[in-house]
Amino acid sequence: MSTTTTRGIARSAPAGPAKARPRQGLGANRTLNFWLFTGPFLIGLVIFVFVPIVWSVWLSFYDARFTVTPSHFVGLDNYRHMLSNSDFTGSLVTFTVFAAFIVPTTWALALGLALLVHRLRLLRAFFRSVFFLPTACSYVAAALIWKMSLFNGVRFGLANTVVGWFGVDNIAWVSNPSPPWYWLVVVTVRLWLQSGFYMILFLAALQNIPGELYEAAAIDGARRGWQTFRYITLPQLRATSTAVILLLLIAAYQAFDEFYNLITTRATWGQTPLMVLYKTALGASQDYGSGSAGAVILTLLICVVTLFQGRIMGFGRGEEST
Amino acid sequence: MSAQSNSHWDRRTLLRAAAGLAVAAPLAACGSNNGRGGGGSGKQLQQYFHAYGEAGVEQAVKRYAKAYSKAGVSTQWITGADYETKLFAALLTQQAPDVFEFHPQIQLVKSGQVADLTDIIEPVKDDFNPADIASHSYDGKIYGVRMIDDPQFLFYRKSMLQKANVAVPTTLEELIEAAAKLTTPKVKGLFLGNDLHAVEAPLIWSAGAETLTAKNEIGYHTDGVVEGLRQLRKLFTSGSLLLDAPADFWDPSAISQGLCAIQFCGMWAMPVMQQALGDDLGVLPFPKVGSKGRPSVYNGGWSMFVNAKGGDVDAAKEYVKWLWIDQKQYQEDFATSYGFHIPPRTSIAARADKLKSGLPAEGVKLFNTYGHFDNIGWTQAMWSAWDSVIADCVRKGGDPEAALDKADRTVGRELKKLFG
Numbered sequence: 001m002s003t004t005t006t007r008g009i010a011r012s013a014p015a016g017p018a019k020a021r022p023r024q025g026l027g028a029n030r031t032l033n034f035w036l037f038t039g040p041f042l043i044g045l046v047i048f049v050f051v052p053i054v055w056s057v058w059l060s061f062y063d064a065r066f067t068v069t070p071s072h073f074v075g076l077d078n079y080r081h082m083l084s085n086s087d088f089t090g091s092l093v094t095f096t097v098f099a100a101f102i103v104p105t106t107w108a109l110a111l112g113l114a115l116l117v118h119r120l121r122l123l124r125a126f127f128r129s130v131f132f133l134p135t136a137c138s139y140v141a142a143a144l145i146w147k148m149s150l151f152n153g154v155r156f157g158l159a160n161t162v163v164g165w166f167g168v169d170n171i172a173w174v175s176n177p178s179p180p181w182y183w184l185v186v187v188t189v190r191l192w193l194q195s196g197f198y199m200i201l202f203l204a205a206l207q208n209i210p211g212e213l214y215e216a217a218a219i220d221g222a223r224r225g226w227q228t229f230r231y232i233t234l235p236q237l238r239a240t241s242t243a244v245i246l247l248l249l250i251a252a253y254q255a256f257d258e259f260y261n262l263i264t265t266r267a268t269w270g271q272t273p274l275m276v277l278y279k280t281a282l283g284a285s286q287d288y289g290s291g292s293a294g295a296v297i298l299t300l301l302i303c304v305v306t307l308f309q310g311r312i313m314g315f316g317r318g319e320e321s322t
Numbered sequence: 323m324s325a326q327s328n329s330h331w332d333r334r335t336l337l338r339a340a341a342g343l344a345v346a347a348p349l350a351a352c353g354s355n356n357g358r359g360g361g362g363s364g365k366q367l368q369q370y371f372h373a374y375g376e377a378g379v380e381q382a383v384k385r386y387a388k389a390y391s392k393a394g395v396s397t398q399w400i401t402g403a404d405y406e407t408k409l410f411a412a413l414l415t416q417q418a419p420d421v422f423e424f425h426p427q428i429q430l431v432k433s434g435q436v437a438d439l440t441d442i443i444e445p446v447k448d449d450f451n452p453a454d455i456a457s458h459s460y461d462g463k464i465y466g467v468r469m470i471d472d473p474q475f476l477f478y479r480k481s482m483l484q485k486a487n488v489a490v491p492t493t494l495e496e497l498i499e500a501a502a503k504l505t506t507p508k509v510k511g512l513f514l515g516n517d518l519h520a521v522e523a524p525l526i527w528s529a530g531a532e533t534l535t536a537k538n539e540i541g542y543h544t545d546g547v548v549e550g551l552r553q554l555r556k557l558f559t560s561g562s563l564l565l566d567a568p569a570d571f572w573d574p575s576a577i578s579q580g581l582c583a584i585q586f587c588g589m590w591a592m593p594v595m596q597q598a599l600g601d602d603l604g605v606l607p608f609p610k611v612g613s614k615g616r617p618s619v620y621n622g623g624w625s626m627f628v629n630a631k632g633g634d635v636d637a638a639k640e641y642v643k644w645l646w647i648d649q650k651q652y653q654e655d656f657a658t659s660y661g662f663h664i665p666p667r668t669s670i671a672a673r674a675d676k677l678k679s680g681l682p683a684e685g686v687k688l689f690n691t692y693g694h695f696d697n698i699g700w701t702q703a704m705w706s707a708w709d710s711v712i713a714d715c716v717r718k719g720g721d722p723e724a725a726l727d728k729a730d731r732t733v734g735r736e737l738k739k740l741f742g
Contacts, residue, residue, distance in 0.1 A: 065739070066433035068414055153516075153566025154581055155508065172565035175516050176558070177718050264403075266517045266709040269718065282411050284702035285736070286429075 060292035068288055078293035082280075087268075088294055091276040092301075098272065099252040101187045106248055107241070109195045114202035115229075128203065132196040139193060139257035146189045147174060147262050174262055177269045182262065186270070189258050194251065198244050205240035209233065242313045249309070253302055273298050365393035365637045370412070370422035372405035372624075375573055376590060376661040386645055386652045393637050403570075406702055413629060420638040423469065423624045426458045426698045428740055430627070431465055437630040440464045442643040446667075454666045457695045458625060466625035467646040469656065470663035473689035474520065474588045474620045477574075477595060481602045482509070482583040490604070494528065494553050494611045497584075501562040504583040510564035513582040515571030518554070518716060520586055522708045523694070524608035525550045527618035533700045538741050540733055542708075543726050550611035551715050551722040558716050574598070588622065589685045590661030596681065605684050607692040621693040623663070664689055699740070707732040 055068070060078050064070035082088050117127050134142075150158045151173040160170045173181045213232050222228050234241075256274040263270040265279045277298070281291025371383055380399050387395035398419060400408050412418050413435050430436045443464045447455060454468040476497075483490065486504050491497040501511030514521050526533055529546035557563050564582045569575045574591035576582050578598035586608070587595075595603055607617035626646050628638045645652060650670055657665040658676045664686060665671045677686050707729040714725040 066410075066414070066429065066435065147566075148568045151566070152568050153564070154568065157566075169561065175565040175717065264517065265706075266519055266713060267717070268710050268713040279706070282407055284406070284410075284706040286410050 056292040056295055059288050060296050062289050064287070064289035064292070066286045070289065074289065078289045079297065081290050082294045082297060085276075085290075087271060087279075088273070088276050091271050091273045094270060095253060095255070095272055097183075098186070098255060099249060101183060102190055102252050103245060103248045105187065105191055106195055106198060107244060109191060110198035110244065111202050111237075111241075113195060113199040114206055115233075117199065118203055118206045128200070131199050134193050134195075135197040137193060139189075140261055142189050142193055143258040143261035146185055146258075151185045177267070180269070182270055185262055186258055189262070190255075194248075198248070201240055201244055202237065205237050206233070209236045245313070246306070246309060249305070250302070253298075365634055367393050367395045367420040367634070367638055367641055368398060369395060370398045370400060370409055370419040372423065373399055373401040374590075374661070376594070379656075379660045382656060382660065386649070386656075389652075390641060390644060392644070393641060395641060410702075413631075418629050418632060420632040420634065421626060421628050421642055423626055424466075425622070426466055426625060426696050427701045428460060428698045429701045429703075431460050431698075432740055434630055436465050437628040437635050437639065438463045438465060439467060439628060439639065439642065442639055442647060443467060446647055449667050449669050451666045451668065453621070453693075453695045454623075457698055460698055466627045467642055468623060468625045468666040469646055469653070471621050471623040471666050471689065472588045472590055472663055473685060473693060474524070474586065474622055475608065475685070475688050476584055476586050476606050477577055477592075478584040478604050478606065479577065479599065479602055480604050483604075486583075490606055491609050492617075493609050493615075494550060497609050498553060498557045498560065498562075501557065501584065502560055505562040509580060510582045511562040511584065512557070513564040513567060513571065513576045513585040515586060516566055517709070518558075518712050519705075519709050520571045521554075521608060522705070522712060523620050524618050525554065525611065527620075527694050528608050528615050529611040530614040530616060533697055533704070534737075538699045538737060540730055540737070543730060546612045546614055548722045548726065550615075551711070551725070553611065554712075554716045555719060555722075559719075588661075589682070589689075590663055592662045592682060592685060594661075603681060605681065605688060607688050617692050618694055619688045619692040621689055621695045623666070623696075699737075701736060701740070703736050704733050707736075 059068065059070065061073060061075060062070035063072040063074045063077075113131050117124060117131065120127060152160070153170060153172040153175065154160065155164065155170055157170075157173075159173060163171060171181060173185050209232070213236070214228060217228055217232050218224070222231065254274060255272045256278070259270055259272050259275055260278070265271070265275060265283060271279075273294075277291050277294045279285075280294060281288050369383075369387065371380075374380070380397075383399075384397050387397055402408075406424070409419075409422055409424060413422075424430070440463045443450070443455070447464075450468065451471065454471065455464060458464050458466045458468065478490070482504055483500070486500075488500045488503050489496075491500045497512070504511035523533060526542045526547055529544065529550045531544045531547050532541035535541040564576060567576050567581060571586050572588060572591070574585070574587055574595045577585035577587070578595050607619045610616050610618075626642050628635060628642055632638055650667070653665060653667065654670050654674060657663040657670065658674050662677065662682055662685070664677065665674055671677070676682060710732075711722075711725045711729045714720045714728070715722040
């Protein structure tokens with residue numbers, strides 16, 4: 001605890017000089033304060049993150065059906081079961097397809113929106129908020145709106161009304177997997193939900209590009225528009241782009257809400273890795289052992305992919321080295 | 323703010339926080355209402371119900387609970403389509419419900435999650451529909467009290483069939499033809515639910531097969547069922563099946579709002595349909611499939627179970643006995659005042675006047691003539707395997723034999739774990 005003298009000084013002295021004043025005997029207090037402030041968070045982290053991870057790894061070696069405190073050790077059986085389970089391996093394909101759709105489209109749309117909003121002279125704050133607003137919407141709520149009003153299969157659904165103008169018959173967007181219209185539904189809902197957030201990231205980066213660069217380019221004869229964008233803006237956004245792509249990939253890996261609500265676990269297509277794990281561990285079969293094994297495999301995969309991507313795109317090396 | 327003023331702020335807040343904690347701790351200890359006793363006002367029980375679609379059911383359930391004097395009963399009303407997932411997960415935790423509604427499934431018995439209720443049912447056993455007792459029994463013990471029986475069948479608009487000059491179908495093929503004739507630009511011929519899972523069991527039975535044989539072996543993998551799956555695929559791609567409707571099969575809105583001419587639904591929705599359509603409504607069982615088939619009706623329903631690992635199993639059993647065995651006026655109210663359900667108790671069914679004439683009586687007749695009850699050995703994992711069969715060969719267009727082979731592996735693995 002601080003002494004009364006520091007209190008007196010704090011009152012009389014302005015903030016700047018007070019900071020520079022050497023503090024004696026505060027070391028122990030600092031440690032105490034550190035634990036006091038980070039303690040609750042660390043306790044939460046241990047209880048809600050580390051314990052479940054360790055527990056999950058432990059469960060993955062046991063026959064844990066209808067229980068999370070099993071006693072029958074089965075070695076690597078659960079891992080064998082998951083790796084030979086076509087639902088689980090198929091879900092990795094689903095994820096890859098989803099990522100291939102969602103990552104480039106969100107990246108392009110977010111960047112496009114950022115460029116548009118950045119160039120606005122009027123109402124910039126308004127449009128920034130408008131595009132950012134969907135981020136505040138829950139995935140479940142959005143998925144239900146997409147399913148029940150925009151993309152329902154009856155004639156008065158929004159999408160069917162629009163295709164009806166062109167004489168196309170009602171389409172079952174989600175129920176019928178051939179042709180796979182469900183991709184349109186899951187990709188658009190996520191696009192709507194997350195583009196605004198990444199737009200803000202790009203907007204911040206755009207505002208950080210020094211104006212001199214553009215002036216110098218103009219003097220050197222670079223044309224406004226595509227040429228400036230290609231050779232000035234885009235390279236300057238490299239660090240942000242890398243971060244955005246990494247975040248998008250991780251978010252795609254974690255996809256659950258909209259798939260669960262739109263496609264549901266009753267289908268055999270469009271099942272993301274988390275849905276398969278959910279179905280295995282918490283669904284009908286209550287197989288926590290296999291579910292945990294799948295979770296461990298998935299975690300390892302995410303680590304490997306992230307490291308690999310970092311290697312290729314230079315994430316974390318900083319802007320100087322680019 | 324400077325570092326010094328920060329630490330000054332710290333100290334005062336710390337003292338205040340410490341004092342606050344000292345006051346709050348004992349309060350928190352007696353205020354925790356997790357439905358697990360300690361309240362000082364007698365026993366506390368918690369019950370789980372899935373969200374019934376009919377108006378007034380939630381209030382009724384809470385009203386019955388409030389009338390119970392020997393324990394405080396709190397109700398968790400689980401909305402959403404995945405009641406079983408939430409229930410199964412909750413049963414593993416300390417916050418598990420003491421009593422819950424579900425269907426008879428053997429894995430709950432084998433894993434020791436439901437308590438033996440033989441002693442409370444035995445004295446009134448003869449008053450229950452024998453099929454309901456059989457479907458809840460394993461190894462001579464009875465594990466759940468049936469609350470309501472819910473037959474599921476097809477509802478059709480008489481006027482639409484008449485207008486299209488279509489006779490009431492008696493086979494699946496005729497049903498498919500009828501659906502095609504009844505389809506107009508505005509109305510689809512038939513609605514079987516958005517993912518068709520509701521007709522899985524009726525399809526098996528109507529093809530003359532069983533989910534499991536009497537010896538608990540796979541009974542659904544027959545030529546008749548394969549034929550039925552092929553016909554369903556034809557229906558799925560015909561353009562006369564309503565898909566992606568805003569509400570699923572259990573909700574009467576598809577037929578009552580004029581989106582389809584024939585809908586698969588449950589008897590629970592009959593009052594709402596009658597209100598919307600009046601007399602323009604008929605019922606028929608799921609028609610027979612192939613030459614060896616026979617029409618079928620799924621006699622679903624809900625039963626009350628006691629969590630064997632709950633805090634006070636005896637108190638929970640006493641509550642179940644009080645409400646679902648002794649309180650006949652509540653049981654009758656629950657079965658007939660909101661949606662229509664068939665009371666599993668003969669004495670209550672005998673005085674349920676609402677079910678004795680008109681369309682409800684026809685529903686009861688279908689229940690008695692064509693009804694199939696749950697098989698306790700057919701578990702959630704097996705239902706789920708059949709969801710995949712429908713997804714793979716009816717919705718996706720794969721080979722029915724291959725889809726059934728895949729289900730055989732899953733169901734076989736389950737059967738081996740359950741019955742050895």
